[in-house]
Amino acid sequence: MSITTKSPILEVNHLKQYFSLKKESLFSPKQTVKAVDDISFKLYPGETLSIVGESGCGKSTTGRSILRLDEPTEGEVLFNGTSMTSLSKKELRNVRGDIQVIFQDPYASLNPRQTIRKMLQEAMSIQKVMPKEQMEARLLELMSLVGLRPEYLERYPHEFSGGQRQRIGIARALCVNPKVIICDEAVSALDVSIQAQIINLLKSMQRDLDLTFLFISHDLSVVRHISDRVIVMYLGTIVEIADKDSLFDSPSHPYTKALLSAIPSIDEQHKKDRIILKGDVPSPIDPPTGCRFHTRCPFATDYCKKEVPALRSLSETHQVACHYAESLLKEEIV
Amino acid sequence: MNKEVVLQVKNLKTHFTTSKGTAKAVDGVDFTLHKGETLGIVGESGCGKSITSLSLLRLIPTPPGKIVEGEILLNNKDIVKMKEEELRKVRGNQISMIFQEPMTSLNPIIPVGEQIAETIRLHQRLPRKPAWQKAVDLLEMVGLPSPEKRAKQEPFQLSGGMRQRVMIAMALACTPEVLIADEPTTALDVTIQAQILELMKDLQKQIGMSIIFITHDLGVVSEVCDQVAVMYAGQIVEHRNAKDLFKTPLHPYTQGLLSSLPNIHENQQELQTIEGSVPSPYDYPVGCRFADRCPHAREICRAEAPDLLETNNAETKVRCFMHTEKWEVIEEKEELVCP
Amino acid sequence: MLLFIAKRLVQIIPVIFGVTLVVFLIMQMVPGDPAAILAGEGASQETIEQYREDLGLNRPVAEQYMSYVSNVFQGDLGNSLKNKQPVLDEILLRLPITMELAFYSILITIVLGLAAGIISAVKPYSIRDVSVMVVALLGISLPSFWLGLLLMYLFSVKLQWLPVAGWDGPLNIILPALTLGVGGAAIVARMTRSSMLDVIGQDYIRTARAKGLKEHFVIYKHALRNALIPVITVVGLQFGSLLGGTVLVESVFAINGLGRMIVDAIRTRDLPMVQGGVLVASLVFVFVNLLVDVLYRAVNKRIDLN
Ligand SMILES: Nc1ncnc2c1ncn2[C@@H]1O[C@H](COP(=O)(O)OP(=O)(O)OP(=O)(O)O)[C@@H](O)[C@H]1O
Ligand SMILES: Nc1ncnc2c1ncn2[C@@H]1O[C@H](COP(=O)(O)OP(=O)(O)O)[C@@H](O)[C@H]1O
Ligand code: SF4
Ligand code: SF4
Ligand SMILES: [Mg+2]
Ligand SMILES: [Mg+2]
Numbered sequence: 012m013s014i015t016t017k018s019p020i021l022e023v024n025h026l027k028q029y030f031s032l033k034k035e036s037l038f039s040p041k042q043t044v045k046a047v048d049d050i051s052f053k054l055y056p057g058e059t060l061s062i063v064g065e066s067g068c069g070k071s072t073t074g075r076s077i078l079r080l081d082e083p084t085e086g087e088v089l090f091n092g093t094s095m096t097s098l099s100k101k102e103l104r105n106v107r108g109d110i111q112v113i114f115q116d117p118y119a120s121l122n123p124r125q126t127i128r129k130m131l132q133e134a135m136s137i138q139k140v141m142p143k144e145q146m147e148a149r150l151l152e153l154m155s156l157v158g159l160r161p162e163y164l165e166r167y168p169h170e171f172s173g174g175q176r177q178r179i180g181i182a183r184a185l186c187v188n189p190k191v192i193i194c195d196e197a198v199s200a201l202d203v204s205i206q207a208q209i210i211n212l213l214k215s216m217q218r219d220l221d222l223t224f225l226f227i228s229h230d231l232s233v234v235r236h237i238s239d240r241v242i243v244m245y246l247g248t249i250v251e252i253a254d255k256d257s258l259f260d261s262p263s264h265p266y267t268k269a270l271l272s273a274i275p276s277i278d279e280q281h282k283k284d285r286i287i288l289k290g291d292v293p294s295p296i297d298p299p300t301g302c303r304f305h306t307r308c309p310f311a312t313d314y315c316k317k318e319v320p321a322l323r324s325l326s327e328t329h330q331v332a333c334h335y336a337e338s339l340l341k342e343e344i345v
Numbered sequence: 346m347n348k349e350v351v352l353q354v355k356n357l358k359t360h361f362t363t364s365k366g367t368a369k370a371v372d373g374v375d376f377t378l379h380k381g382e383t384l385g386i387v388g389e390s391g392c393g394k395s396i397t398s399l400s401l402l403r404l405i406p407t408p409p410g411k412i413v414e415g416e417i418l419l420n421n422k423d424i425v426k427m428k429e430e431e432l433r434k435v436r437g438n439q440i441s442m443i444f445q446e447p448m449t450s451l452n453p454i455i456p457v458g459e460q461i462a463e464t465i466r467l468h469q470r471l472p473r474k475p476a477w478q479k480a481v482d483l484l485e486m487v488g489l490p491s492p493e494k495r496a497k498q499e500p501f502q503l504s505g506g507m508r509q510r511v512m513i514a515m516a517l518a519c520t521p522e523v524l525i526a527d528e529p530t531t532a533l534d535v536t537i538q539a540q541i542l543e544l545m546k547d548l549q550k551q552i553g554m555s556i557i558f559i560t561h562d563l564g565v566v567s568e569v570c571d572q573v574a575v576m577y578a579g580q581i582v583e584h585r586n587a588k589d590l591f592k593t594p595l596h597p598y599t600q601g602l603l604s605s606l607p608n609i610h611e612n613q614q615e616l617q618t619i620e621g622s623v624p625s626p627y628d629y630p631v632g633c634r635f636a637d638r639c640p641h642a643r644e645i646c647r648a649e650a651p652d653l654l655e656t657n658n659a660e661t662k663v664r665c666f667m668h669t670e671k672w673e674v675i676e677e678k679e680e681l682v683c684p
Numbered sequence: 685m686l687l688f689i690a691k692r693l694v695q696i697i698p699v700i701f702g703v704t705l706v707v708f709l710i711m712q713m714v715p716g717d718p719a720a721i722l723a724g725e726g727a728s729q730e731t732i733e734q735y736r737e738d739l740g741l742n743r744p745v746a747e748q749y750m751s752y753v754s755n756v757f758q759g760d761l762g763n764s765l766k767n768k769q770p771v772l773d774e775i776l777l778r779l780p781i782t783m784e785l786a787f788y789s790i791l792i793t794i795v796l797g798l799a800a801g802i803i804s805a806v807k808p809y810s811i812r813d814v815s816v817m818v819v820a821l822l823g824i825s826l827p828s829f830w831l832g833l834l835l836m837y838l839f840s841v842k843l844q845w846l847p848v849a850g851w852d853g854p855l856n857i858i859l860p861a862l863t864l865g866v867g868g869a870a871i872v873a874r875m876t877r878s879s880m881l882d883v884i885g886q887d888y889i890r891t892a893r894a895k896g897l898k899e900h901f902v903i904y905k906h907a908l909r910n911a912l913i914p915v916i917t918v919v920g921l922q923f924g925s926l927l928g929g930t931v932l933v934e935s936v937f938a939i940n941g942l943g944r945m946i947v948d949a950i951r952t953r954d955l956p957m958v959q960g961g962v963l964v965a966s967l968v969f970v971f972v973n974l975l976v977d978v979l980y981r982a983v984n985k986r987i988d989l990n
Binding site: 399402432433434435436437438441442444446449451452453454455463464467481487490512515 | 886887888890892895905906909937982984
Binding site: 065066172174175202203204205206207208210211214229231232233235236255256259269270271272273274275276277278284287288290291292 | 389390490503506507518534535536537538539542543561562563564565566567568591602603605606607608609610612613616617618619620622641642
């Protein structure tokens with residue numbers, strides 16, 4: 012798939028999302044959390060783009076800003092070339108139908124007093140996807156699509172297991188015929204055997220329905236399995252974007268390298284040098300100057316402390332934000 | 346092989362009586378822990394890992410839970426039969442525990458140093474000052490930066506990784522013989538998890554304790570454990586040396602578990618799955634508890650429950666008819682019956 | 685912390701203004717003409733007018749309020765219509781009595797409430813727990829004046845252990861303080877119980893047990909202190925209703941406190957007296973709440989962060 016020749020279905024330009032915190036006392040300075048700080052990327056139709064990073068790096072916030080669940084502080088999001096920020100309420104509602112989201116714990120977002128049938132019907136009629144008469148057939152189709160028995164339509168959310176609830180979450184996202192689905196840790200809470208079922212389901216869904224996925228996850232094994240391209244975030248910024256194979260086979264940012272090496276593996280062959288990072292992720296309230304990773308980076312220099320590294324292209328499909336990406340790559344080859 | 350046995354669990358059963366009936370959360374668990382060894386207990390959520398670990402120190406909330414059968418022999422003394430007084434001397438002293446949620450497992454309004462020092466005062470009868478000093482030393486040992494300052498802080502002032510270091514320091518305060526760690530890194534980020542695992546391995550070398558490491562993450566098990574026990578529906582289904590288990594899993598459930606794991610080192614097309622779901626602890630089937638999901642299941646699997654048996658290799662135990670002599674016999678018979 | 689206290693003190697100023705305004709307006713609205721009362725029964729219209737003039741009652745309402753507030757801030761609460769003595773003097777005489785009563789009552793509320801709550805929570809659903817909670821329910825539903833009369837009848841009239849009424853010795857305090865404190869104790873007991881049960885179910889209690897601590901250590905050092913946090917707020921609120929209760933209880937037991945003073949003043953339409961009494965009672969309440977806030981923060985440092 013030659014991605015670059017297509018036009019993006021979703022484009023994020025210089026997105027910033029700041030949250031101001033309540034002041035601690037009258038005289039203390041106002042504090043802002045820079046949850047997402049100037050990120051840009053493009054999502055192409057039919058692909059799965061993943062966002063990975065540690066807790067608090069801004070993955071979910073990015074997703075929420077795209078959906079405009081939070082109003083972005085700065086920057087714009089283009090859906091099929093039109094800016095979402097300029098849309099009226101009504102147009103926004105239409106676009107919301109095109110972009111759906113699946114959360115980590117679908118239980119929290121399912122109304123406990125509604126049967127599955129009621130919930131799906133409501134979602135469909137809000138978006139006016141089809142006349143009433145066709146709904147029944149569509150409901151049955153959806154259920155079989157996500158691998159649930161048709162009689163489950165009459166059940167309530169608490170009567171399902173975690174994996175089944177996730178299938179319901181997927182059915183709800185699919186029922187309005189979306190083009191893009193944002194999966195926020197959609198399989199993270201599931202056991203491996205169930206997780207595998209859901210991942211396979213998502214993949215087959217994508218093939219059959221021509222869906223585009225923005226897949227947010229902290230689990231790099233899952234990400235390798237499901238994505239075409241991967242974004243690595245650290246403290247609200249993008250440190251590396253690459254197609255899956257270059258990212259996993261030749262990670263270029265020191266943080267990506269550490270992240271990959273930290274994953275415990277059952278594979279004897281791959282148990283080699285582990286890069287153990289020092290310390291904790293700094294607070295996004297007052298992030299480090301220059302390169303945000305310099306407090307934990309084994310290669311940091313004085314220059315890194317002062318200059319913010321720009322996101323540069325190493326190749327057509329590989330971008331990285333590190334001053335020394337090229338030389339670090341070479342060093343490893345030697 | 347003739348290593349010293351520290352802890353031996355025999356036919357442990359912990360059941361919960363609720364309005365829905367009896368949940369057999371732990372239903373006949375056997376294992377042996379040797380000195381200096383790390384035993385991993387893995388399995389999917391709800392299979393009874395945490396209840397097993399809590400049972401070892403009799404920390405099950407009673408009611409509704411109760412240890413209904415079995416022995417837990419610590420140096421040949423049965424913990425199940427101990428009096429409260431005796432039990433308290435084991436807790437935090439000979440066996441100590443680390444829990445999954447470092448956020449909620451520390452008392453929110455007591456300085457972390459005091460939470461460690463109180464254990465030291467209790468078990469080692471040290472006065473306040475030296476106990477505090479020892480707590481600070483322990484915090485330093487687990488790699489907490491500026492330990493004197495941190496010791497005086499409450500848990501909310503520490504990050505998740507730091508809190509887990511505090512929990513470890515607390516657990517190691519009295520140099521226990523056995524450390525039980527229930528999902529100690531599940532709530533942490535991978536880079537922090539790597540730090541904590543490294544720390545635990547180092548400390549084990551220094552102190553020489555045995556560890557029971559409970560997790561659902563097979564990757565973590567293969568990083569830190571010598572022996573692995575795989576649990577399914579309240580029982581251990583396979584117990585072996587970690588290297589062998591990951592190379593050639595014997596039980597069909599272990600096989601399914603390993604093959605449904607996405608591999609980070611290569612591209613796969615489709616993931617293997619285990620169809621169906623775990624049986625309810627309120628109502629286990631009569632035969633093999635995995636039979637409904639097992640691709641190899643036969644008639645006998647539904648009729649009889651398999652035991653956890655040693656295979657030809659004495660260090661390997663599996664709960665599956667496939668690895669018994671019965672299997673071959675049956676195979677022949679079945680072929681005779683239905684040609 | 686100091687900053688927090690300073691901030692709360694600053695916040696109190698508008699509250700005090702609010703209180704004076706409300707007290708003032710209520711007194712404007714109650715029926716009855718103070719001038720007429722002062723002049724006495726059968727006084728001529730001119731005399732009444734004269735009194736009205738002296739009291740400034742025919743000036744515009746806003747002006748009356750302004751002068752009232754400025755007087756209040758100079759410590760002048762006006763003179764009693766009845767005996768012409770400064771209201772403040774009378775209040776300063778009565779306030780300590782009421783405060784003493786309130787102190788012992790809240791002490792009963794806290795000690796009795798906490799003890800009952802802990803006893804219940806340690807063995808939930810046991811016979812002990814159920815009986816304590818039934819008693820607590822009774823304590824909440826009993827009206828305090830009725831309880832007061834009951835206690836008086838039992839201990840003073842029947843058994844003759846304690847004096848019936850008055851305020852001359854320590855024995856006099858027992859019955860009124862019990863009457864006032866028991867209702868609050870019941871509420872505190874229920875709150876303590878549910879808060880304790882909640883805390884005992886927390887992970888850190890399991891950690892404490894896993895360390896081998898003795899059960900009473902687990903309960904008192906690890907559970908109780910955390911459980912107290914929400915109880916503090918309830919005690920603060922209880923103090924408010926307790927102040928209200930003094931009005932009744934002081935009347936029942938014939939204690940010359942602030943509450944009884946207000947009741948008497950209302951009956952005789954002694955406006956400045958009522959105003960002053962209510963104002964002072966409100967201020968006491970506001971400061972007690974401040975105290976509770978400070979205490980809450982001291983116990984629960986976490987809220988400093990949010
Ligand atoms: N409404 C909010 N107010 C203040 N801060 C917020 C808010 N929402 C998010 N944040 C902060 O923004 C940062 C990014 O949060 P976000 O939820 O995007 O993280 P994440 O990468 O999804 O993490 P996780 O893996 O834990 O889900 C965090 O530091 C978080 O505390
Ligand atoms: N208090 C309880 N009441 C009833 N059932 C319980 C209780 N605690 C645990 N269980 C059941 O025991 C089983 C094992 O639980 P647990 O050991 O926590 O699983 P895990 O392997 O995920 O740690 C589960 O099926 C769970 O539902
Ligand atoms: S810019 Fe410097 S500090 Fe940042 S990742 Fe590269 S080498 Fe490390
Ligand atoms: S005993 Fe039978 S059903 Fe059970 S795991 Fe073995 S082969 Fe499968
Ligand atoms: Mg998130
Ligand atoms: Mg568990």
